[in-house]
Amino acid sequence: MMRELYKKTKQLFPLGDLTEQRHDLVFVSIPHPFLSSLLRHLRDKEGFSHLVLLTAVDWLERGEFQLTYLLCNRSKAWDMGVRVVLPREGATMESIHTLWPTAATYQRELKEMFGIDFPGSPGVNDDFILEGWDDIPPYRRDFDTLKFAEARFTQRPGRESLDPAQHMAKHHSDGS
Amino acid sequence: MVYQPDRSQYPQQRADGSLDIDLESGKYLKLWQGPQHPGITGNMSLELTVCGDEVVEAKTHVGYLHRGFEKLMERRTFIQCFPIVCRICVPEPDFNEYCYAAAVEELAGIQPPERSDWIRTLILEMGRINSYLMFLGGQAGSLGLGVVAQWSTYVRDLMLDRFEELTGARIYHMFILPGGVRGDLPEGFQQRMEETLKEIERTLGDIEDVMFCNAVFKKRTVGLGYIDPALFNPYGVTGPNARAGGVAKDVRRDQPYLIYSQLAFEPIVGQDSDVFARADVRRRDLLLSIDLIRQILAGMPKKGPVMAKIPNVLHWKIPPGETYIRGECSRGEYGYYLVTDGSGYPRRVNVRGPSYTHAVALLERLIVHVNISDVAGLMVSLHTYPPEIER
Numbered sequence: 001m002m003r004e005l006y007k008k009t010k011q012l013f014p015l016g017d018l019t020e021q022r023h024d025l026v027f028v029s030i031p032h033p034f035l036s037s038l039l040r041h042l043r044d045k046e047g048f049s050h051l052v053l054l055t056a057v058d059w060l061e062r063g064e065f066q067l068t069y070l071l072c073n074r075s076k077a078w079d080m081g082v083r084v085v086l087p088r089e090g091a092t093m094e095s096i097h098t099l100w101p102t103a104a105t106y107q108r109e110l111k112e113m114f115g116i117d118f119p120g121s122p123g124v125n126d127d128f129i130l131e132g133w134d135d136i137p138p139y140r141r142d143f144d145t146l147k148f149a150e151a152r153f154t155q156r157p158g159r160e161s162l163d164p165a166q167h168m169a170k171h172h173s174d175g176s
Numbered sequence: 177m178v179y180q181p182d183r184s185q186y187p188q189q190r191a192d193g194s195l196d197i198d199l200e201s202g203k204y205l206k207l208w209q210g211p212q213h214p215g216i217t218g219n220m221s222l223e224l225t226v227c228g229d230e231v232v233e234a235k236t237h238v239g240y241l242h243r244g245f246e247k248l249m250e251r252r253t254f255i256q257c258f259p260i261v262c263r264i265c266v267p268e269p270d271f272n273e274y275c276y277a278a279a280v281e282e283l284a285g286i287q288p289p290e291r292s293d294w295i296r297t298l299i300l301e302m303g304r305i306n307s308y309l310m311f312l313g314g315q316a317g318s319l320g321l322g323v324v325a326q327w328s329t330y331v332r333d334l335m336l337d338r339f340e341e342l343t344g345a346r347i348y349h350m351f352i353l354p355g356g357v358r359g360d361l362p363e364g365f366q367q368r369m370e371e372t373l374k375e376i377e378r379t380l381g382d383i384e385d386v387m388f389c390n391a392v393f394k395k396r397t398v399g400l401g402y403i404d405p406a407l408f409n410p411y412g413v414t415g416p417n418a419r420a421g422g423v424a425k426d427v428r429r430d431q432p433y434l435i436y437s438q439l440a441f442e443p444i445v446g447q448d449s450d451v452f453a454r455a456d457v458r459r460r461d462l463l464l465s466i467d468l469i470r471q472i473l474a475g476m477p478k479k480g481p482v483m484a485k486i487p488n489v490l491h492w493k494i495p496p497g498e499t500y501i502r503g504e505c506s507r508g509e510y511g512y513y514l515v516t517d518g519s520g521y522p523r524r525v526n527v528r529g530p531s532y533t534h535a536v537a538l539l540e541r542l543i544v545h546v547n548i549s550d551v552a553g554l555m556v557s558l559h560t561y562p563p564e565i566e567r
Contacts, residue, residue: 146251
């Protein structure tokens, strides 16, 4: 059923390959200039009226961000994840707050946490969770949380930290 | 208070759509409600601009409890993520455990045993009862009915006792792990649960008398915080907030998971979409959860494994993939988006908490033109838990 929808939609939009994760969940890719019109089509013509979430995945090794817009058609109990790939450098994406006002919150967080800009999105430049942050956006893969913590905090004396895999390997090699 | 949709012209809007609020004029005042304030839920705050005692603009501020769970999980093995996910939502942590476990199982190709699905459903309904009991206390307290919180906290404590004997923990249970659940029901659990459920039912009867039949509570809440059902999809409204407006959104019925398709129930809906209707839907949903727990304990397979075989968790790698798992928590749709890249660590975990949409865009809209004294009652009625906004 979702495959039929995919075939029908592919005649209108340059969709990438279909990934069928479950009978009720698929993922498709689309070049970013077509995203807004695809989402509008899915919302208005195909019943995907609920924006479940909008988030990003950082593919640092490929130099890309993946944005995932997850939509739900409640009457058919279908979910469709629409993936968009952006270059990491100067990542900018069209805002969809005119389609779903609540998207402004997601976009504000993505600007703060990943540095992906959504020009025109209400309050997109306002601090959301972080205040006075002067480092690189912290949810990027190249932001090292351990290094950040070690630079700012000190361990309580006498506290030992073990890597579970190394600890168990040592445990077995000792024969204890 | 009667809902008046035509009052949006005050104050005047500028050409760019922003409000023409001149703080120097002395007509307006900035007022912070929170983060330390009896009329705020959890660790968040509202920046209110008031004119007299009427709110003309509001901004939600979060970040007081940000611990960066989504980022932390990228540095942890799949099993190391399991004990931290529950901390994303304090009053109802079990949905994090279930959604995370189910997402890992799906991408790793693990089928948990049937009996564990029943126990998971039991745990989720027990957590829902706890969450609703906290809500009832908070909703009544926000409007001056302090005694309800004392009663609901007492019976919630009884349910915490059941959690303790089942999982060993009262708040963070860490019981639903990838592959199944950590243990079986203890001896005599069903009988003790029945006693607890009866006590909760008795207390709910009292709460109905003093809260829902209370003239002051009705006067303050009927008509307050009306959400037009037309806003449900644009603002991502789910769960009881949507059901109180007559839209029967309930993941348990719409996309049944675990063993909900084997249970007899219909989503609880209301009509008026105001604070009173939302509280009443939650009270009735609580009674539904009591009924579901009885159905689960009566219909559960008496024997069987509760844990599937899983790989060595220290060297567990999951093939590349992505999925989304959702469940119906006490506040609406809760979900986990998990991306794996073939390594021993999640590539990305994104938590979709219902408060994310309810407490920011929706609340900021609803709160305009509300009297300051009603802000707390309105905010609590959306049943928001800030930790799931700032994961």
